[in-house]
Amino acid sequence: MQIAQISDDLGYESYQISVYLCPMEQLLQQIDAYKKEVAAFEGATPDAAEEFRIKYLGTKGIVKNSMGEMRKVPNDRKKEFGQLLNDFKLFVEDKYETLKRTNSQLPTPNSQLIDLSLPGDAVAVGTRHPLNIVRNQVVAIFRRLGFAVAEGPEIEDDWHNFGAMNLPEDHPARDMQDTFYINQLPSWLLRTHTSSVQARVMETQKPPIRVICPGRVYRNETISARAHCFFHQVEGLSIDENVSFADLKQTLYFFVQEMFGKDVKVRFRPSYFPFTEPSAEMDISCLICGGDGCNICKHTGWVEILGSGMVHPNVLDNFGIDSNKYTGFAFGMGVERITQLKYQVNDLRLYSQNDVRFLKQFTGVV
Numbered sequence: 001m002q003i004a005q006i007s008d009d010l011g012y013e014s015y016q017i018s019v020y021l022c023p024m025e026q027l028l029q030q031i032d033a034y035k036k037e038v039a040a041f042e043g044a045t046p047d048a049a050e051e052f053r054i055k056y057l058g059t060k061g062i063v064k065n066s067m068g069e070m071r072k073v074p075n076d077r078k079k080e081f082g083q084l085l086n087d088f089k090l091f092v093e094d095k096y097e098t099l100k101r102t103n104s105q106l107p108t109p110n111s112q113l114i115d116l117s118l119p120g121d122a123v124a125v126g127t128r129h130p131l132n133i134v135r136n137q138v139v140a141i142f143r144r145l146g147f148a149v150a151e152g153p154e155i156e157d158d159w160h161n162f163g164a165m166n167l168p169e170d171h172p173a174r175d176m177q178d179t180f181y182i183n184q185l186p187s188w189l190l191r192t193h194t195s196s197v198q199a200r201v202m203e204t205q206k207p208p209i210r211v212i213c214p215g216r217v218y219r220n221e222t223i224s225a226r227a228h229c230f231f232h233q234v235e236g237l238s239i240d241e242n243v244s245f246a247d248l249k250q251t252l253y254f255f256v257q258e259m260f261g262k263d264v265k266v267r268f269r270p271s272y273f274p275f276t277e278p279s280a281e282m283d284i285s286c287l288i289c290g291g292d293g294c295n296i297c298k299h300t301g302w303v304e305i306l307g308s309g310m311v312h313p314n315v316l317d318n319f320g321i322d323s324n325k326y327t328g329f330a331f332g333m334g335v336e337r338i339t340q341l342k343y344q345v346n347d348l349r350l351y352s353q354n355d356v357r358f359l360k361q362f363t364g365v366v
């Protein structure tokens with residue numbers, strides 16, 4: 001028996017009686033206590049598992065220290081204690097493995113992944129595509145003149161794209177608009193121009209008709225700086241009684257002034273399109289050199305921006321519109337061409353390469 005003197009915080013002394021244990025028994029009790037402690041250890045973080053490892057399995061940890069106690073054990077009990085300590089060691093290692101496994105299954109707490117002091121990730125905001133900017137501007141100008149927006153399919157049939165527009169099969173003008181056909185369905189194609197939307201509108205609407213038709217068109221062209229297998233057009237169609245060539249000219253002149261400014265000059269050149277008679281191409285004075293002559297205008301001072309004309313009576317008749325009573329004008333312009341002039345873009349391929357360095361230059365333009 002051993003009597004130990006202890007004192008409490010207030011200085012009163014009291015006596016506690018404890019049972020004297022030999023070193024081996026103490027060791028046994030101690031290991032038992034450790035086992036309970038190990039079994040109760042909880043920790044769901046990698047830090048806790050590491051703390052456990054250092055405490056029990058580290059070089060100065062409890063398992064190692066307990067092994068060191070073996071020297072106090074008399075020889076005849078060494079085997080028994082050796083076994084006991086080994087079991088204890090395995091028990092601790094097992095617990096450590098369990099802790100590690102639980103940690104790897106648990107999602108790492110956000111607090112460890114997120115450094116709240118870092119600056120936030122910038123959110124990239126896209127910009128409008130230059131072709132859409134220009135298309136919207138064109139459409140807005142014509143809407144102010146009372147034109148409504150009409151759209152049609154990009155996969156079109158031969159009739160709407162060619163036949164109805166006075167381009168019958170074997171018409172030589174079809175050569176200029178070779179496109180992509182479907183072998184199994186030879187009468188279907190990717191539309192070559194937005195004039196096909198004229199056909200779709202006349203099919204469903206009665207005059208007065210006044211529409212603007214923006215859209216993508218396709219041609220079988222080798223891609224280069226000046227040609228592409230797809231591009232964009234805006235078509236216009238106005239049909240009513242007493243519509244004249246003067247209306248066509250004034251409408252397009254108004255458009256040019258709104259789009260490019262009051263100083264830009266306009267000229268009409270006679271041309272040929274199967275769906276209009278008479279037909280004309282419209283040029284504007286070169287915006288790049290102001291008419292003095294440069295590479296863009298091929299040193300003529302003028303650049304062509306659209307085709308136009310009075311709707312051919314055959315086209316009206318194709319849709320049961322009385323060509324003796326009604327007349328109309330139509331026009332079609334390339335959006336790429338207008339954009340090229342407005343923003344001095346010299347290579348058509350830039351529009352579809354999706355290079356952010358090109359596209360971001362149009363930031364701020366609506």
Ligand code: DAH
Pocket residue numbers: 192193194195235236273275276306307308309310329330331332333
């Ligand atoms: N469709 C023609 C083309 O793609 C452009 C065009 C010319 C449209 C004259 C028209 C027009 O409406 O009247 O080349």
